[in-house]
Structures are given as structure tokens and as C-alpha cells.
Amino acid sequence: xxxxxxKNHIELSITLHPSLFEPYIAILSEEGIEYxxxxxxxxxxxxxxxxxxxxxxxxxxxxxxxxxxSVPPYKVSFMADRNWNAEWEAHLQPIEISDRFLIVQxxxxxxxxxxxxxxxxxxxxxxxxxxxxxxxxxxxxxxALELKERKIMDIGTGTGVLAIAARKLGNRLPILAFDNxxxxxxxxxxxxxENHAPNIRIELFDAEExxxxxxxxxxxxxxxxxxxxxxxxxxxxIRNYAPQAEVLxxxxxxxxxxxxxxxLKRLGYTSVKTIYEDEWLSSLVRAETPAKH
Numbered sequence: 371x372x373x374x375x376x377k378n379h380i381e382l383s384i385t386l387h388p389s390l391f392e393p394y395i396a397i398l399s400e401e402g403i404e405y406x407x408x409x410x411x412x413x414x415x416x417x418x419x420x421x422x423x424x425x426x427x428x429x430x431x432x433x434x435x436x437x438x439x440s441v442p443p444y445k446v447s448f449m450a451d452r453n454w455n456a457e458w459e460a461h462l463q464p465i466e467i468s469d470r471f472l473i474v475q476x477x478x479x480x481x482x483x484x485x486x487x488x489x490x491x492x493x494x495x496x497x498x499x500x501x502x503x504x505x506x507x508x509x510x511x512x513x514a515l516e517l518k519e520r521k522i523m524d525i526g527t528g529t530g531v532l533a534i535a536a537r538k539l540g541n542r543l544p545i546l547a548f549d550n551x552x553x554x555x556x557x558x559x560x561x562x563x564e565n566h567a568p569n570i571r572i573e574l575f576d577a578e579e580x581x582x583x584x585x586x587x588x589x590x591x592x593x594x595x596x597x598x599x600x601x602x603x604x605x606x607x608i609r610n611y612a613p614q615a616e617v618l619x620x621x622x623x624x625x626x627x628x629x630x631x632x633x634l635k636r637l638g639y640t641s642v643k644t645i646y647e648d649e650w651l652s653s654l655v656r657a658e659t660p661a662k663h
Contacts, residue, residue, distance in 0.1 A: 378419040379449040382430075386413050386442055392503065392649045396623050397437050399597045401430050404551065419448065467506050470513045471535065476564060487538050490564050491529050492557070504620040507645055507652035508595050509535055511618055514643075515591075515654075517541040523589040524548070525577045525604070526596040530558030530570070533593075537567040546584060548573040577604055585611040595620045595652075602633065609637045613657045616642070620652035627651060 382403075386394060391413050395406050398415055405416040427446070434441045464474045472482050476490045512532065518540045524533045527547035536545060547570055549555050555574040562570045577596075581604055592608060592615050594601060601619060608617055617639075622630055624646060634641060634655055644653040 379416045380419055380422040381447045381449045382415040382417075382444055383447065384413045384415065384442055384444040385411060387411065393438075393623065394434075395502075396597070396621075396649075397433060398430070399621075400599055401426070401433060403430075416449070422446075465506075467509045468513060471509050473531065487535070489531060489534055489538065491531055491561055492564070503647040503650040504595050504652065505531060507647055507650060508532055508593065508618060508620050510645060511643065511652050511654055512536065512539060512593075515539075517591070519543060520591040521587075521589045522546070522591045522593065523584065524593040525581075526550075526594065526600075527558045527572065528554050528595075530561045530567075530572065532595065533558070533570045533572075534562055534565045534567045536593075537562075537570065538565070545570045546573065546587075546589070547571070548575055548577070548580075548584075550574070550576040578607075581607050582611050585615075588612075590615045592617045594618065597621045598623075598626055598629070605633065605639075606637055609639065609657060616654060616656050618652065618654050620650065622651050622653070624649050624651050 384394065388408065388411065391408050394413055398406075402421070403415050403417050407414040407416075431441050464472060464478060464480050466472050469483060470485075470487055472480065472486050472488050473491055474480050474488060476492045480488070482488050509532070512535055517536050520536075520541060521543045522533070522536050522541060522545045524530075524536075524545065524547035527533055527549045530547055533545045533547040547558055549558065552574055555572055559572045562568075562572065577600065585608065589612055592612065594604070594617060598621065601621065605617065605619075608615065619630075627644075630651075630653065631641075638658050639655040640658050642654045642656050644651055646652075
């Protein structure tokens with residue numbers, strides 16, 4: 371699968387202190403910007419050229435000003451079609467998630483700890499390299515779960531790393547992993563093959579549009595490392611159509627934990643376990659009682 375339309379991109383080079391990278395990534399993600407690189411005191415954000423216009427720029431500026439009180443210096447550059455995979459590979463180093471997980475780029479020379487699970491990830495501008503705290507949080511939550519007989523759905527799969535990890539942790543049932551970005555769906559399929567993780571059905575579709583039909587297939591563990599706005603829209607749907615499923619969430623800033631608690635209470639979920647890293651959290655939630663239709 372190839373992305374539709376042009377592969378040309380716009381680069382936003384934002385001058386920031388590195389301590390602000392994480393919250394800015396979270397806020398920019400709410401405007402649909404999904405790809406980032408961190409370089410010294412610059413946060414580089416990328417989006418397709420076709421999605422950039424005056425209205426989009428104003429929306430980004432307004433969001434930053436409303437959230438942080440000001441708009442930091444930034445530069446907008448046109449980026450012609452290029453080998454994005456090579457761009458990402460140049461920045462990747464092995465990431466030790468825990469004593470259980472090590473994420474590496476393909477063909478990197480590494481020496482894992484005894485018993486450590488190695489996942490080879492080659493991102494094509496797809497989220498889920500292990501560099502982001504939310505990915506690490508999800509993996510640490512997953513390694514504490516019994517996954518062998520769980521029917522798993524991975525929403526916003528990115529590189530496919532969570533679905534691959536589930537398989538390597540012993541899951542034996544079919545896994546559905548999907549994303550609304552063609553780069554990601556293609557990349558997840560490639561990574562699953564490279565990691566010899568079979569029986570992962572990878573689809574290109576939008577969670578909000580096609581979620582109900584897939585939830586009816588009876589998933590009992592749903593992975594959702596996505597942003598706050600999407601969680602706000604799809605968690606009520608999951609509650610109604612898969613009330614028996616546990617949901618493992620991330621992509622939520624610690625500042626938004628009060629919002630999450632209110633949402634869970636309104637929907638009848640209880641938080642089983644919440645863990646934190648930097649300014650991010652991951653919460654495993656479970657319905658208290660069956661949903662009423």
C-alpha cells in the first residue's frame with residue numbers, strides 16, 4: 371500500500387527547550403500532526419503538503435497559544451519527496467523498554483539480556499519506535515498481563531510494535547491491528563513479517579468509522595495508544611459494543627488524568643492499573659458492570 375496523493379511534506383521547525391518536546395508533541399497531535407523528530411533545541415514536525423494551508427497554520431498557532439500562552443519561534447519549510455525511512459534510521463538507537471523488552475532497528479548489532487525479547491522495528495514515519503514514553507508505557511503494562519488466550523485489537527497500530535509484542539509474549543489468538551495512515555499500515559505489515567509474528571491482521575481504516583463492526587467480533591483486550599480527543603470519542607463506543615473487554619490506554623498527559631477519571635466514571639469503567647513516565651500515563655481499565663444498550 372502506498373499513501374495516496376503526493377509524498378511531499380511540510381516541516382515545522384519549532385525552537386523549544388527539550389523539556390517541552392513531550393507536551394508540544396501531545397498538543398500538535400491533536401491537530402493531526404503525527405510525525406516528529408527531536409534535534410537539540412528544535413522539535414521537527416511533519417505533515418503532508420496537501421494538509422497545510424493558512425487555516426491549518428492558524429489552527430496550530432491558536433492551539434499553541436491557548437495551551438502554552440504563546441507561540442514559540444518556528445519555521446515552515448517545504449520538503450520534497452525523499453527517503454523518509456533513511457531519515458528515521460539515521461536517528462534510531464536500541465531502546466531498552468525493560469528487562470523483558472528491547473527494541474532495535476533491523477540489522478543493528480546488539481546483545482540482549484538473557485531472556486530479553488527483541489523486537490526489530492523499521493519505521494516509515496510511523497509512531498511506535500519505542501522512543502516515545504507512551505509506547506514504552508504500553509509495553510510495560512502488556513508484559514504484566516496474561517495474553518495467551520486474549521483476542522486483541524490494536525487501535526492506531528503505527529509500526530505494529532504492540533501487536534508484535536503481544537505475539538512475542540505468547541498470544542495465540544488472531545490479532546487485529548489497524549491505522550488510518552497508509553504509511554503505518556504498510557510499515558506494520560513489514561515489521562510483523564520481519565519479527566515472524568504471524569496471524570496479525572493489519573488493516574487501513576479509521577477507528578471511528580469502522581470500530582463498531584469490528585468490536586462485534588468479540589475482542590477482550592483493546593490496545594489504544596492514541597490521543598486524548600480520539601479516546602474521548604471511541605471509549606464510549608467500546609463500552610457499548612465490547613463491555614467485556616479490558617482497554618489499555620495511553621497517549622494521555624498526566625495533566626489530563628482528572629479528565630480521564632471523569633470519563634471513566636461516566637462510562638462505568640474502573641482503573642485497574644495506571645503507570646507513569648515523564649509527562650505521560652498509561653491506564654488499564656475495565657468495565658464495572660455490563661453496558662446498557
